Amino acid sequence: MQAQTRKVILQVDHLKQYFPVKTNSLFKPKNYVKAVDDVSFKLYEGETLSIVGESGCGKSTTGRAILRLDEPTSGKVHYSGKNILELNKRDMRKLRGDLQVIFQDPFASLNPRQTVKQILNEAMAIQEVVPKKERLERLLELLSYVGLPPESLSRYPHEFSGGQRQRIGIARALAVDPRLIICDEAVSALDVSIQAQILNLLKKLQRQFGLTFLFISHDLSVVRHISDRVMVMYLGKVVEIAEKKSLFDQSFHPYTQALLSSIPVPNPKLNRDRVILKGDIPSPIDPPKGCRFHTRCPFVMDRCKTEEPELREVKANHFVSCHLV
Amino acid sequence: MYDSDKPVLEVKGLKTHLTTKNGVSKAVDGIDFSLHKGETLGIVGESGCGKSMTSLSILRLIPSPPGKIVDGSILFKGKNIVEMSEDQLRKIRGNEISMIFQEPMTSLNPVIPVGEQIAEALRLHQKLGKKDAWQNSIEMLKLVGIPSPEKRAKQEPFQLSGGMRQRVMIAMALACRPEVLIADEPTTALDVTIQAQILELIKKLQAKIGMGVIMITHDLGVVAETCDKVAVMYAGNIVEHAPTEQLFSDPKHPYTKGLLNSLPRIYEDQDELATIEGNVPSPYHLPEGCRFASRCAHREAICDRKLPELIEQSDGVKVRCWMYTDQWALHEEKEEVL
Structure with missing residues (x-):
């Protein structure tokens, strides 16, 4: 992986997403949930970058902000030379053909009253990617890509199992010839044997169509399997970003280390030195001053409580935000 | 941790079927296992394999209709739970056999302070007075690692984080020092760093109280780290039953x-x-x-x-x-x- 020589497909700069919180009083200052707080990263063509972290770390919000499913507070998102966040509605709609998303719960994101044919046709009609005459052929082609039988076209989402529904969701994303797909917890709701099928399918499609994935997940084993690079988030901040191998071989941030050692491993003979964190994740409305992880960090120093660490390169392409390194 | 004594819980040929308008669903279809004191049995399988129906059957918590235990026996210290009256069952539930569920918010009363909810179990089962029960419930909260338990005991569930709510559930389940604890996906809704805390807590308390634990989960990682033996379920049956190490190595x-x-x-x-x-x-x-x-x-x-x-x-x-x-x-x- 020579990341430097590869083409940047998407560049995110200082992305912020603050959600206002209701206050009871007119005179109290407004509070904000700083869901994503100054996040920057690049996405290279054809790679899979994963965002991992626990609930409330801002991983899903980042994905949604890039697609402008929620309008971000500030920042820039460059895609093929243009700042997406400044596009008007018409241009944005055009661009959505390039940027697709697959959600966690396929049942909630598929219209229960539409047949698979209608669902896929609608996507193609909006983006006008295929002339009407060729659509049926294209539909059958899409189904074969995701491994569903041709009869599926006339059936409704509820007639399918969870794994099959996720295949429909993938087919819908593919229908408009995207370049980048954001997979938001795309396999989290599936049983392991089905999860493996979908992960293999995603990998195959990526090779076949040269797709770029932004893979959002809380499951580090899945992330290890699918990613080229991994970005770890905690309370709206990036704490570590690196090539997969570098991160899993030697992580520098204490939070990443704790996260890696918390995962239950299906091997009873494995003896590990566990880092079990104390306490809960602090509220993102009032995140801790200084380093946001300092309230749970086993190696906390005085400096961490006041001074916010910057994201620095500690090894080639391995960035960490921690005062320790 | 295999005990040579008699098992505290013995399930034989258990069948739980659900009768719906679509026909009969054989959710649990002939299950056998036993559990000794201090031992942890894992029940794993994918959605719909019958693992949760098995755990609900043990305490006869199956909604009926549509569910019914149609065959088999569940022997708790030699007595058959399947044949017990509601009165007898009430004395066992939450006292000698306790259960923790996946989502604590749905099993805690949302408008009663958590300390009160734990104290209730102690008053009912252990016949403690109001003051003693409250004191004990604070002790329990301390035991499960909740910071400033006196303050937290007076709070209602929505004021606690997900991890803390699960700790309250555990405190409640263990308040009466049960002999069997059934944990149905106790950490599935939690983040991994919190999951690690809760699993360690269950292990620590098990060593202290010496109860038998049935760990129901879809996560083979959790099984590898917590269980002594494992039953793998598929479509209502146990397909393999082995000591944990053997299941993973062979x-x-x-x-x-x-x-x-x-x-x-x-x-x-x-x-x-x-x-x-x-x-x-x-x-x-x-x-x-x-x-x-x-x-x-x-x-x-x-x-x-x-x-x-x-x-x-x-x-x-x-x-x-x-x-x-x-x-x-x-x-x-x-x-x-x-």
Whole structure:
């Protein structure tokens, strides 16, 4: 992986997403949930970058902000030379053909009253990617890509199992010839044997169509399997970003280390030195001053409580935000 | 931690069926296992395999109708739970056998302070006075590692984080020092760093109280880290029952093998994951033969004819598969002759 020589497909700069919180009083200052707080990263063509972290770390919000499913507070998102966040509605709609998303719960994101044919046709009609005459052929082609039988076209989402529904969701994303797909917890709701099928399918499609994935997940084993690079988030901040191998071989941030050692491993003979964190994740409305992880960090120093660490390169392409390194 | 004494809980031939307008769903279809004091049994399987129905059956918490225990016995210290009256059951539930569920918010009363909810169990089962019960409930909160328990005891569930709510559930479940704890996906809704805390807590308290634990989960990682022995369920049956180490080092049933192979590994790179093709059969239309046959690579004629029994092998592992029976050898010889 020579990341430097590869083409940047998407560049995110200082992305912020603050959600206002209701206050009871007119005179109290407004509070904000700083869901994503100054996040920057690049996405290279054809790679899979994963965002991992626990609930409330801002991983899903980042994905949604890039697609402008929620309008971000500030920042820039460059895609093929243009700042997406400044596009008007018409241009944005055009661009959505390039940027697709697959959600966690396929049942909630598929219209229960539409047949698979209608669902896929609608996507193609909006983006006008295929002339009407060729659509049926294209539909059958899409189904074969995701491994569903041709009869599926006339059936409704509820007639399918969870794994099959996720295949429909993938087919819908593919229908408009995207370049980048954001997979938001795309396999989290599936049983392991089905999860493996979908992960293999995603990998195959990526090779076949040269797709770029932004893979959002809380499951580090899945992330290890699918990613080229991994970005770890905690309370709206990036704490570590690196090539997969570098991160899993030697992580520098204490939070990443704790996260890696918390995962239950299906091997009873494995003896590990566990880092079990104390306490809960602090509220993102009032995140801790200084380093946001300092309230749970086993190696906390005085400096961490006041001074916010910057994201620095500690090894080639391995960035960490921690005062320790 | 195998105890030579009699098991505290023994389930024999348990069948729980659900009758709905679509027919009869054989959710639990003939299950046998036993649990000793201080021991942890894991029950694993994918959605719909019957693991949660099994755990609900043990405390007779199956909504009826549609559910009904149609056959089998559940012996708790020799007494059959299946035949108990509601009064007898009430004395056992939450007292001698306790349960923790996946989502604590749905099992805690949202408008009563958590300390009060724990105290209630103590007053009912241990016949403690109001003051003692409250004191004990604060003790329990301290035991499960809730900071400033006196303050937290007066708070209502919505004021606590997910991890803390699960700790309250555990405190409540353990307040009466049960002999059996049933934990149904106790950490599935929690983040991994919190999950690690809760699993360690359950282990620590188990060592202290000496109870038997039934850990119901879909996560083989959780099984590997917490259980002494494991029952793998598939479509209402146990297909393999083995000590944890043996299950992971030498899985026997093709389903167990498939399940282990399909896991993405955190410590190694794999190019492609092994998958189990096909889907689980519907519990309304179970095949006559082996329920895994349609997805099995070793499928033979005999597999479709008859459901194999759960048979103990020479190494103590029990497996429900024709490959591990004498018939299979005969069957293969016959093929050769032909």
